Amino acid sequence: MSSHRTTTAANTADIQATDASHHMHPFTNTGALNRKGARVIERAEGVYLWDSEGNKIIDGMAGLWCVNMGYGRKELVEAAHQQMQTLPYYNTFFQTTHTPAAELAKEIASVTPGDLNHIFFANSGSEAVDTVIRLVRQYWNIKGKPYKNILIGRENAYHGSTIGGTSLGGMSGMHKQGGPLVPNIERIRQPYWYGEAGDMSEEEFGLACAQALEEKILAVGPDNVAAFVGEPIQGAGGVIVPPANYWQEIKRICDKYDVLIAADEVICGFGRTGNWFGCQSFDFQPDLMSMAKGLSSGYLPIAAVAVGDRIANAFIEHDEDFNHGFTYSGHPVAAAVAIENIRLMKEENIVDYVANDIGPYFQTKLREMLSEHPLVGHIEGMGLVAGIALVKDKATKTLFPDDLDIGLICRDHCFENGLIMRAVGSRMVLSPPLVISHAEVDEVLEKARHCFDLTLASVDKG
Numbered sequence: 001m002s003s004h005r006t007t008t009a010a011n012t013a014d015i016q017a018t019d020a021s022h023h024m025h026p027f028t029n030t031g032a033l034n035r036k037g038a039r040v041i042e043r044a045e046g047v048y049l050w051d052s053e054g055n056k057i058i059d060g061m062a063g064l065w066c067v068n069m070g071y072g073r074k075e076l077v078e079a080a081h082q083q084m085q086t087l088p089y090y091n092t093f094f095q096t097t098h099t100p101a102a103e104l105a106k107e108i109a110s111v112t113p114g115d116l117n118h119i120f121f122a123n124s125g126s127e128a129v130d131t132v133i134r135l136v137r138q139y140w141n142i143k144g145k146p147y148k149n150i151l152i153g154r155e156n157a158y159h160g161s162t163i164g165g166t167s168l169g170g171m172s173g174m175h176k177q178g179g180p181l182v183p184n185i186e187r188i189r190q191p192y193w194y195g196e197a198g199d200m201s202e203e204e205f206g207l208a209c210a211q212a213l214e215e216k217i218l219a220v221g222p223d224n225v226a227a228f229v230g231e232p233i234q235g236a237g238g239v240i241v242p243p244a245n246y247w248q249e250i251k252r253i254c255d256k257y258d259v260l261i262a263a264d265e266v267i268c269g270f271g272r273t274g275n276w277f278g279c280q281s282f283d284f285q286p287d288l289m290s291m292a293k294g295l296s297s298g299y300l301p302i303a304a305v306a307v308g309d310r311i312a313n314a315f316i317e318h319d320e321d322f323n324h325g326f327t328y329s330g331h332p333v334a335a336a337v338a339i340e341n342i343r344l345m346k347e348e349n350i351v352d353y354v355a356n357d358i359g360p361y362f363q364t365k366l367r368e369m370l371s372e373h374p375l376v377g378h379i380e381g382m383g384l385v386a387g388i389a390l391v392k393d394k395a396t397k398t399l400f401p402d403d404l405d406i407g408l409i410c411r412d413h414c415f416e417n418g419l420i421m422r423a424v425g426s427r428m429v430l431s432p433p434l435v436i437s438h439a440e441v442d443e444v445l446e447k448a449r450h451c452f453d454l455t456l457a458s459v460d461k462g
């Protein structure tokens, strides 16, 4: 075993104090956190985390949906170590390249569907999404249609927190802050069947949600719409799985009006849904797609946009610089880790494991163990991602009042009981590492059920 520093209770308090004095946390009420003290995570192995007080926690979220191949993978550490010694950094801007960037582009192209053969590198999902925005607008510009620059996203979508990602996303809490947003972005309703369909069947609702895209395209004028952007399954919005016919209809409408489709595969990509990419699970071919998280299993920050031949060739034939990129686009160390990560995924047949073994096991067992629970209104998911709607009344789908914050109560019980499960409003979400075993799935679900019982007891007490 490798040695590691062990934090004592006394220096847990020190770290918390230092953190409170100087660290502003993302998506956090920093004042409230400072009063309470952040939990200090110290080390990790497989699907487990240990905090500074020695608690062992099973990670039902793979970090933030990213540590797909699990913690403690020596192969990834070694790939970074080797590359750091050979070439720790060089840029790819001015007519230069290096082996890791070139090789990773080839590796990504080997797993993307269809003609998504051209790779633009970034460092985060947000940067990849911003790259999509600029790429599709510039594509239509090259094509002599600079007015075709409106992007259409969806309510409750998450595309990152740069100004571009925030604008394209549909998170009202984010739109309220740090605006004004980027212009020429429109949004349509989300395909959230359980929450928003009323009496419609899944099929009727899938069609209706897709037709909202056609209505929006006609309202703003087809000649003005550059692209539709969507997550195959909405992740941070609470794991919303669209009806099976939804993406087919979206694709038909986009083709009809010559609107590009960008799949935001930052969560769905790299095996999460039981295919390499989420678009394959819904059987549609995007014109381009953004990816990040699982690309390196989160070991180093790296992201990419895979671009189809139609768009890439337009840029290549246009014979002009594309004035976009990042100092660390294709960073050699991050790229070396991503290459090794993809190699490991192939060697261990992890996508097949999710599709045919652990994914079906997880989805079946999840329903067996939780669908009868009094708090559970509905369970949806695919592969190794799932969302669970918590309700006050199952029959009427009545939610708990907002000020009760049922999701946070449940999340806190999970935290106290050695399980990381995330709350999105009143929905609980799971997205464990893809390498999770059957016994570890059982542990996640047994803990989850126990914590749902504790949550129910807390609200009954009032």
Ligand SMILES: *Cc1c(COP(=O)(O)O)cnc(C)c1O
Pocket: 123, 124, 125, 126, 127, 129, 158, 159, 160, 161, 165, 231, 235, 236, 264, 265, 266, 267, 292, 293
């Ligand atoms: C996480 C996420 C992003 C943003 O990625 P960052 O690396 O946090 O910038 C974008 N799109 C989707 C679908 C995501 O889940």
